[in-house]
Amino acid sequence: MRTKQCLLWLCYSCILWLSACTKLDNGDYVMPITLYEKLQGTWTLTDLKQIDETAKIAGLKPDEMSLYNQFDFNTLQIVLETDDDGIPTIYQVTGNAPVLFETNGFWELENPFPMADGSAPIIQLYRDAEKSILTGKLHVVGMPGASPQMELKLTRSQAGVPYVSYLYQLTDLNLK
Amino acid sequence: MNKLILILFMGMMCMAPFAKGQQAIADPDRMWTVPSVYTMDEPVTWNFDFASAEQLSDGEPLYLWIWAPTNPTGAPIPLTYSGERVWSITFTPTDFFGMTVEQLWANTENFFFLLRDIDANKLTGTLSFPKQDAVKSFVESGEQFAFAPSDFQLGSTLSILFNANLVPDFLPAPASVHLHAGLNDWDAKQEFQAWLPDIREKTAFRHIGNGIYKKDIIPESYFGVTDEYEMENFVFLAVKYNGNDAQPDWAGASPDFRIIAPGVPEPLPPALSFFPLKISARDVLVITRDNNIRGQRLSYTITGGSKTISGNLEGNMARQRAYINIQKEFSEQTIDKIHLLIKDQNGVAIYNQDMPLMKEDDLLQ
Numbered sequence: 001m002r003t004k005q006c007l008l009w010l011c012y013s014c015i016l017w018l019s020a021c022t023k024l025d026n027g028d029y030v031m032p033i034t035l036y037e038k039l040q041g042t043w044t045l046t047d048l049k050q051i052d053e054t055a056k057i058a059g060l061k062p063d064e065m066s067l068y069n070q071f072d073f074n075t076l077q078i079v080l081e082t083d084d085d086g087i088p089t090i091y092q093v094t095g096n097a098p099v100l101f102e103t104n105g106f107w108e109l110e111n112p113f114p115m116a117d118g119s120a121p122i123i124q125l126y127r128d129a130e131k132s133i134l135t136g137k138l139h140v141v142g143m144p145g146a147s148p149q150m151e152l153k154l155t156r157s158q159a160g161v162p163y164v165s166y167l168y169q170l171t172d173l174n175l176k
Numbered sequence: 177m178n179k180l181i182l183i184l185f186m187g188m189m190c191m192a193p194f195a196k197g198q199q200a201i202a203d204p205d206r207m208w209t210v211p212s213v214y215t216m217d218e219p220v221t222w223n224f225d226f227a228s229a230e231q232l233s234d235g236e237p238l239y240l241w242i243w244a245p246t247n248p249t250g251a252p253i254p255l256t257y258s259g260e261r262v263w264s265i266t267f268t269p270t271d272f273f274g275m276t277v278e279q280l281w282a283n284t285e286n287f288f289f290l291l292r293d294i295d296a297n298k299l300t301g302t303l304s305f306p307k308q309d310a311v312k313s314f315v316e317s318g319e320q321f322a323f324a325p326s327d328f329q330l331g332s333t334l335s336i337l338f339n340a341n342l343v344p345d346f347l348p349a350p351a352s353v354h355l356h357a358g359l360n361d362w363d364a365k366q367e368f369q370a371w372l373p374d375i376r377e378k379t380a381f382r383h384i385g386n387g388i389y390k391k392d393i394i395p396e397s398y399f400g401v402t403d404e405y406e407m408e409n410f411v412f413l414a415v416k417y418n419g420n421d422a423q424p425d426w427a428g429a430s431p432d433f434r435i436i437a438p439g440v441p442e443p444l445p446p447a448l449s450f451f452p453l454k455i456s457a458r459d460v461l462v463i464t465r466d467n468n469i470r471g472q473r474l475s476y477t478i479t480g481g482s483k484t485i486s487g488n489l490e491g492n493m494a495r496q497r498a499y500i501n502i503q504k505e506f507s508e509q510t511i512d513k514i515h516l517l518i519k520d521q522n523g524v525a526i527y528n529q530d531m532p533l534m535k536e537d538d539l540l541q
Binding site for chain 1: 451453455456458460462499501504534535539
């Protein structure tokens, strides 16, 4: 009888010991929901507009022009990759379009959460994995939502005055 | 009864002045001269179109009765019926009036006349042609060329006046001066082929003195086009013949002139534009030229640092455009400008200037 009781206690303590291995989900360890979820993927260009910022400010026309059917822009794809934890890793631009920013490297958002003031999030492009050499910035002026459409804007400025922008209109063909 | 006869007789007496009276012929619908511009010592044809004058039957004899500057014969002068209710008369003013050029100009400002039948039973009101000295006003205008009439048509005479005095180094001309011309930006043309005697004759201007030249042509027959040809413009230059029949050649030419045909809207001026207005060495550039001249083909040559690229603008007369990947061609060099040369198929430079390249702000700022 005593032996039987001992055995029961032993089993119970074993269960207790083993049960310590299961992680109880109390909410502390969930990865935060970031914009990376929306941005990652393979994006195919549907239109590219070149915007003449000088003309726009001066009120001159034309101030924008579609280049989609020129320079093989219609072959352009942008791949934004994240790791299993949703952390941004590498990006790559494929196709034969003119190289308006570096075609591969590493990426991250300046701020991974939606901006409180509603301003466009900024994708920062880096040459190195340590993200120390910044090579470009793309403004996410159209955030993918219910439909997999994204708009990225590359702007060049001199002395703080923008003179040309490129507006990439993209779609994710692998519907999420 | 006697009373009735008396009344009838009196009635007839009253009618008599009307029966004997002259009938008025409605003025011509249109009056014009061929050529439009003529000197007093060259043949001219006056034309009168009585399209709607009920008083005249087709082809009936009609006469000119002229009193200014003078009545040359004291008798009515018969007109020629040219068909289609047009009557005309051809004469050389100096011979016709028996006056010198100077005497003619010193006389009235207009030719005054009327047209009538032989007995003057029916006649027009007083008509006139201005004796406008087109050549004198042309010389005074200071223009290198002029043309008339302003509403010239494919099938009617076009007079061209050329003032060689106003073209630098054109005079003296060693021999005759010729018309090298075309329609619709040389689509149809009559070149001055100096080595062909009949073409020399066909294209020759008439020297009317003091470096002023005149040429009358009917575009349709001169350029050998059909009457359905849609004339949009007339282009020409005056060319000097070297006068050497053994080795015939051009001995110089005036600038190109261009006349827009009547009723054709004035074409918009050519417009060259760059898009965007400012670029860096990492951008793409769009060159556009709108409202090109017929047949004009444009090409570009871009030089940046040690590299030169060239190509054609694609498109039509309304718009020609080139898309240039500056980034691919020039971003490997450190340059702060590129040089753009745009020219047409004849080598005429449309644009020949530097374009500064913008810098890019440091991204960390």
